[in-house]
Amino acid sequence: MSKYLVNKFLYTVDRDPDLVERYREDPQGTVAWWEAERANAVLNCHTGEASTWLRFTDEERDALSGHDHVKLFELGAHPFLTLTLFIAMFERDHGPLEYQMAYGARLQHFSRPYPDIAT
Amino acid sequence: MATVVAVIASTHHPFFYKASTATGEDRPPFADEWVRKITAFRETLTRAKPDVLVMVGSDHFHQLWLDNMPQFLIGKAPFYDANWYNEEREFGMPRMLLKGDEDLSAHLLREGLDRDFDLAFSNELRIDHSITCPIITLRPEADLPIVPIYTNIFAPPLPRPKRFVQLGEAIREIVESWPSHLRVAIIGTGHLSLELGGPRQFGEHGPDPEFDRRAVEWIATGDLDGCLSEVTLDSLHSPGNATHGFMDFMLMMGVAGAGAKADYVDSLDLFHTMEAYFTWYPNGVPTA
Numbered sequence: 046m047s048k049y050l051v052n053k054f055l056y057t058v059d060r061d062p063d064l065v066e067r068y069r070e071d072p073q074g075t076v077a078w079w080e081a082e083r084a085n086a087v088l089n090c091h092t093g094e095a096s097t098w099l100r101f102t103d104e105e106r107d108a109l110s111g112h113d114h115v116k117l118f119e120l121g122a123h124p125f126l127t128l129t130l131f132i133a134m135f136e137r138d139h140g141p142l143e144y145q146m147a148y149g150a151r152l153q154h155f156s157r158p159y160p161d162i163a164t
Numbered sequence: 165m166a167t168v169v170a171v172i173a174s175t176h177h178p179f180f181y182k183a184s185t186a187t188g189e190d191r192p193p194f195a196d197e198w199v200r201k202i203t204a205f206r207e208t209l210t211r212a213k214p215d216v217l218v219m220v221g222s223d224h225f226h227q228l229w230l231d232n233m234p235q236f237l238i239g240k241a242p243f244y245d246a247n248w249y250n251e252e253r254e255f256g257m258p259r260m261l262l263k264g265d266e267d268l269s270a271h272l273l274r275e276g277l278d279r280d281f282d283l284a285f286s287n288e289l290r291i292d293h294s295i296t297c298p299i300i301t302l303r304p305e306a307d308l309p310i311v312p313i314y315t316n317i318f319a320p321p322l323p324r325p326k327r328f329v330q331l332g333e334a335i336r337e338i339v340e341s342w343p344s345h346l347r348v349a350i351i352g353t354g355h356l357s358l359e360l361g362g363p364r365q366f367g368e369h370g371p372d373p374e375f376d377r378r379a380v381e382w383i384a385t386g387d388l389d390g391c392l393s394e395v396t397l398d399s400l401h402s403p404g405n406a407t408h409g410f411m412d413f414m415l416m417m418g419v420a421g422a423g424a425k426a427d428y429v430d431s432l433d434l435f436h437t438m439e440a441y442f443t444w445y446p447n448g449v450p451t452a
Contacts, residue, residue: 049230056225059250088231124361124405125318126225133253145366152363159362159405163320164230 048121049164050099054079054109055117055126057088059133069134073110080106115151121160166268166342169349170212171444173383173416174205175437176221176297176353178255194434201432201441202301208428208443209302211450212349216265217303218272218339220313220352220415221294227286228314234284235323236331238276239291239312240269246291246299257293265309268342272311275338281331289314298353315415317354317408325395328411329388332418350419354412356380356438357403364404366436372403376438379410380431383442386424388417420444 054076058064068075085096101109108116112134117127128148136144180202183195226248228234246260269285276283291312299306313335316322332352339348356379357372364371382391391414400407420426428443 052230056229060226060248062249062253088229089227118361123225123319128361128365129250129254133250142366148361149359149363149365149367155363158401 047099047101047105048162050084050101051105051109051117051120051122052126052164053084053088053099055122055130057083059126059130065130065133068130072112076101076106076110114148118152118155119160121162123162123164166216166339166344166346166348168336168339168446169214169347169450170209170351171336171416171420171446172209172298172302172349172351173413173420173440173442174298174301174351174353175355175439175441176294177434177437177439178251178257178293178297180297181258181300182256194432198432198434198439201430201439205428205430205441205443206302206304209349209351212445213347213450214308214349215346216268216348217299217308217310218268218313218335218348218350219291219295219298219310220315220335220350220412221291221298222317222354222409222412223314224292224294224318226292227290228316230319233316233319234314235316236281237284237286237289237314238269238273239264239286239289239314240266240273241287241289242266244289244291244310244312246296248290248292251293255293257296260296260299260306262291262299262306263309265311267344268339268348269311271342272313272335272338275341276331276334279334279338281334294353298351302351313352315412317411322397322408322411324397325400325411325414326392328415329392329418332415333421334418335415336419336421350416352412352416352419354416355406355409356413356440358406358409358437359404360406362405368435369433370404370436370438372407373433373438375403375407376431376440379413380429380440383413383417383440384426384429386417386420386422386426388414388422391417416442421446 432439
């Protein structure tokens with residue numbers, strides 16, 4: 046499990062308008078590029094240094110590549126990060142609050158306690 | 165010494181700015197009542213005539229990230245830029261620039277550390293809607309210097325509720341020991357029951373109206389013992405997966421003091437979440 050890395054993907058894509066569009070249009074390609082080029086960048090640090098050990102599990106990569114927010118919830122990705130980014134990508138295709146309601150409805154089978162989000 | 169002229173605790177709702185400025189068909193049906201309530205709430209700060217605002221909030225993964233996450237952080241900078249691209253995108257929040265009060269920041273840091281709170285600090289902090297929402301609702305002129313205080317209610321492991329209360333109590337004492345003639349308002353925002361990104365989100369009311377009712381009662385009556393006897397890090401999962409933001413209300417109960425009844429209490433039941441507004445006047449209700 047690399048919940049931290051899944052969160053890092055959601056966080057870094059969400060804060061970059063170009064990446065939000067790129068992830069919306071080409072999830073598989075964006076995830077592959079990001080894992081190869083960005084996963085090991087140390088954020089909030091000067092460039093030129095990087096980590097060496099971060100990679101997704103197959104399950105995590107598949108969930109991100111498939112825009113599968115239900116699976117991301119099950120894996121313990123931070124729900125605020127997932128929701129914020131998915132609203133940015135898909136709210137535009139729906140009427141007011143429609144997307145947010147459907148998003149919640151797709152999670153109805155989860156009962157408490159929800160999957161642990163601690164990293 | 166400085167005077168704490170008002171203690172204010174509030175929910176922060178990033179959609180207020182958009183709802184309150186929308187016109188015509190874009191204006192939601194609840195906007196007028198919401199604006200009325202906010203205008204009355206704003207008056208409770210205005211009449212206290214503050215010079216400086218201590219602002220307690222929580223960064224929503226904007227500047228503070230999991231590679232370097234402080235539990236409690238105080239800004240110490242001459243200025244704070246505010247709001248972020250994704251808040252503009254989702255909520256229509258405006259960009260803002262607020263002045264800081266570095267002298268009060270330094271005093272809070274020094275005295276806080278000396279009271280065994282291992283506070284982090286930031287000399288370049290861009291603040292987010294947890295602090296700008298109450299600026300927009302309570303002081304839209306955004307003309308007063310601030311000291312931002314961030315708490316971690318967002319990225320577990322979190323400090324216990326008791327620690328939030330203790331920090332609130334310390335903040336009150338430290339501000340009152342600040343060698344200054346200035347009038348300080350201490351303002352903090354959090355949440356009642358709230359669900360984000362889970363099955364109970366965006367319902368007709370908040371996810372747990374019964375929790376909300378009891379929470380308003382605890383805050384309004386200053387019932388810290390009752391609140392602390394029932395609220396734990398574990399219990400807060402039950403009212404909604406983002407309800408740990410209630411700990412910022414508990415911090416503000418610590419600022420107001422155990423047993424301190426709020427001088428002003430109001431709430432508004434909205435879809436998705438309940439709004440709640442509280443003001444205490446530690447030195448008596450100001451006369452007009």
